[in-house]
Amino acid sequence: MKELVELMVKSLVDKPDEVVVTEVEGRHSAVIELKVAREDIGKVIGKKGAHAQALRTIISAAGGKRKKRYVLEILEER
Secondary structure: OHHHHHHHHHHHOOOHHHOEEEEEEOOOEEEEEEEOOHHHHHHHHOHHHHHHHHHHHHHHHHHHHOOOEEEEEEEOOO
16 A cells, blocks of 8 residues: 555655655554655645545545555644
């Protein structure tokens, strides 16, 4: 799942080298943490969260096939 998110996000951003995806596994669920360059955060989220919601929908559908719940968290650097 980590590779899927990384592939999709790298195609959206201007600085694909700064995309970092980590996966924290649990028994029945996993959290996918996404970090991108500060200037690319808007591209990943999209207008009114459209891109972020689309990413979450794809992850959820793929997780259903694996019988595992996935949660996407977009982390903002401070």
